[in-house]
Amino acid sequence: MxxxxxxxxxxxxxxxxxxxxxxxxxxxxxxxxxxxxxxxxxxxxxxxxxxxxxxxxxxxxxxPQTAKLGADVVEFLPTNVFLTPLITDEVLPLLLEAFDIFKGNLEKHHPHYSSGSAPWSSHWSPSSAIHGVEVKVQVQGVETFLTLHTNESYELHIHTDGDKTTATIIAPNFFGARHALETLTQLVEYHENRGTLMIVRTASVYDVPAFKYRGLLLDTSRNFFSVAAIERTLDTMAANKLNTFHWHITDSHSFPLYLESLPNMAFYGAYTPSQIYHPHDVRHLVQYARVRGIRIVPELDAPAHVGNGWQWGETHGLGKLAVCVNKEPWESYCVEPPCGQLNLANPNMYTVMAKIYKELAQVFSPVDLFHFGGDEVNLNCWNTTEEITSWMTANNNSLDADAYYDQWGVFLNKAQKLFTESNNAVEVAGIVTASSLTVADRVEQYVNKSQFIIQMRVIRTTDPIIGELLRKNYRLIISNYDAWYLDCGVGDWLGEGNNWCSPYNSWQTVYDHSPHDIATRQTGSSRSDQIVGGEAAMWSEQVDESGLDAKRLWTNPRTxxxxxxxxxxxxxxxxxxxxxxxxxxxxxxxxxxxxxxxxxxxxxxxxxxxxx
Structure with a gap:
């Protein structure tokens, strides 16, 4: 039956x-x-x-791109797993850390795993008690930091002979080898009847990601997330082979980052003294991410989305660094409360920006990418601030929208130069969010396509601006809100009904969202050289760490x-x-x-x- x-x-x-x-x-x-x-x-x-x-x-x-898995398994105990590294000295420390993570994940397959010591059953057979699993890792490259040019491919071959299984990993660098370890973990499971682990007897896998940038954005300004919560997020990203943690650290709501040269930013901007990221926290997370195959891309959103944390300028003789801070009625000056934008008329603002950039470049070192923000500037904020309108007039500027776009463009290029100077004169690719400055008839005037990548945020999948920017040969990161915003589909925190980006984006919607298909529909070509990758966004207006733990970018599947x-x-x-x-x-x-x-x-x- x-x-x-x-x-x-x-x-x-x-x-x-x-x-x-x-x-x-x-x-x-x-x-x-x-x-x-x-x-x-x-x-x-x-x-x-x-x-x-x-x-x-x-x-x-x-x-994976290709895989051939055997139909049989062999039992073993995690205590019998060992590493044979065939790598350079530069890579060895990273690999040893990654292997410890690998072994820890194996133990967690046991349903009663607790505190690093799983109660392995006494029902295993003598053969499983002596069966060994050798993980042989062959890496020739010395690369220890991820970039947009890193080759993350790998090969994994599993062969069993008698009471020994050998898993051979071949990769051009550490990052490919780390992905292979994750795949190897997924070829192991718990044997429900025997209390042991089991691994496929034979396997052959080749894999390479379809996109260079596979990201997740986390906003830690609206609500604070502990270091431990961010670690869990990085662990989850590693399990999914995502490689970019986009850290939206600050916004108009709070400035939770402690800067040694500017302690007032956190003093005025943090929610509480305990809700602050100190330099040692950031350095720890950068290393924690790196050993899991992830880069951290910091964002200092500007010139809008600044406010709390910037109020100290006047009392320290620097004038107003930001304007419209907490101004009401907020609907007239920003997209959500509280408001705030940088004061373009105050040269001291650039002095402070340079100090912030210098510390960001140090604690996130080495910086491969930097996000300059750039979304949702409210021109009415600037145009109703007497200091700015007087400055515009004194410099022979009109007060119409085009004049403010010009000054916004000046700010963006100054910011890019300031960050380069603060980064020991090393220029890195900058990311900016799609905005009214990047529309088709303005973008080439203000955004240098060799210096900036445009992130398509707050844009619908069908928005023609995607095709227009691709035809102008800009590089894009796809983050359409109608597919890859993870906070959609809840109640409106500003009023009644659902939030602005509803409905909820199901995992099926996320999975079926293909950046190359979007490009093909709009331009007739996948534009694979211009689509750098994609990013899901977890904005935190209505999410804190209690709800944080909630493929497309690796495989880009055709089904x-x-x-x-x-x-x-x-x-x-x-x-x-x-x-x-x-x-x-x-x-x-x-x-x-x-x-x-x-x-x-x-x-x-x-x-x-x-x-x-």
Whole structure:
């Protein structure tokens, strides 16, 4: 008797895998694990083994370029895993740290893992107790910092001979090797009946990301996030092979970063004395991210989105550094309260900016990319500030919009030069947010395409500006709010109804959002050399660290979300084992009965069983 979509049959339950063809928009074979009662007629395997070995990609996430996985597994204990490094001395410290993380993640596969000492079952066989897993890492390059030019590819080969399994990793640099370790982790699972770990007996994987920039933005100004919360975010990014943590540290709401040369910024700008990032916190997070294959890109949003933290200028003889700070009615001077913009008429503002840039360049060193912000400037704020209008008139400027765009453009280019000077004269690629300064008829006048990458934020997927900028040969980072804003779909914190970017962007919407497809629809070409990558955004008006832990950019898959569903749901389970409070996708029943919770679709005939 076959038990499909039903209860667990005590110790007699086992799981097999069926290869099903599912009718999708683009026909793709789906591999599903389905429950059956172990009646002794067929050779069945456990749920975890089925998931590891069923289909060409098992439960690997994101999907690699190519993979060939064996149908069998071998048992082992995590105490029998060891590293053989074939690398340069420069890379060895990073690799040793990454390997410790790898081994820690293996232990977390155990359902009763606690405080680094998993209570391994006494039911393992003598063979699993002595079975060794050697991880051999071959890296020739000496690169220890991630850049837009880093080759993150890798090869992973697993071979088992007797009581030893060898996993060989070949990569051009540490970052490719780190990704391979993550993939290797995903080829290991807990054996439910034996209390051991199991690894696929044989495997061959080749992988390389489709995009150089695979980012997540976290806003720590609206609400403060502890260092521990940011660490969890970086852990989760590493598990998904994202490589860029865009840190929106400050805004008009708060300035939680302590600067040794400008302590007043945090004194006036932090919510409380305990909600401050000190230089040692930042340096720690930069290293924490690096060993996980992630760069941190700091953002000092300007000239808008500044306010609290900048009020001290007048009392220290520097004049008003920012204007419209906390000004009411806020609707007239900014997009959300509290308001604030830099005072373009005050040269001391640039002196302060230079000091901020210098410390940012030091604590985030080496800086590969820097985000200059640049969104949502309110011209009415400047045009209703007497100091600025008098300064404009004295310098023979009119007070119309074009005159203010000119001064905004002057500010942007001054900021870029200031950061370069503060970064020991090393020019890095700057990122600016799409705005009224980057529209098609202004962008070439103000934004140097060789110096800046434009991030398409607060832009719809269908907005023609994307195609217009691509045709002008600008480099873009895609962050369309109607697909990749993670805070959409909740109540409006400024009034009634839902927030401005509703509805909620489901994981299916996120997955199906292809930057290359957007470019192709608008320009007739994927523009792969201009689409640097993409970034999901977690703005924090309505999120704090209690709700923070909630592929597209690695694989850029050519199918929709449906073939990836079972792997995605398993990946969520994997993250939870690692301590990430990832949001539930489906009931546990659906996890154990793959494909049964999808809206009904016609199925092709069963072709074969995935049996060992």
């Amino acid at each position: 076959i038990q499909r979509c039903n209860e667990i049959m005590a110790t007699t339950l086992a799981v097999t895998s069926l290869l099903l063809g599912v009718l999708l928009p683009s026909p793709v074979a789906a591999f599903l694990c389905i429950k059956e009662v172990n009646n002794g007629i067929a050779v069945l395997v456990t749920l975890n083994q089925c998931k590891l070995t069923c289909g060409p990609f098992g439960v690997l996430w994101p999907q 929709n979300w449906q073939p990836a569903e079972t792997r995605f749901i398993h990946h969520r389970q994997r993250l939870v084992k690692r301590g990430v409070q990832a949001e539930r996708i489906q009931p546990e029943w659906c996890y154990q009965n793959e494909g049964a919770c999808r809206r009904q679709q016609p199925l092709l005939p069963v072709l074969e069983k995935c049996l060992p």
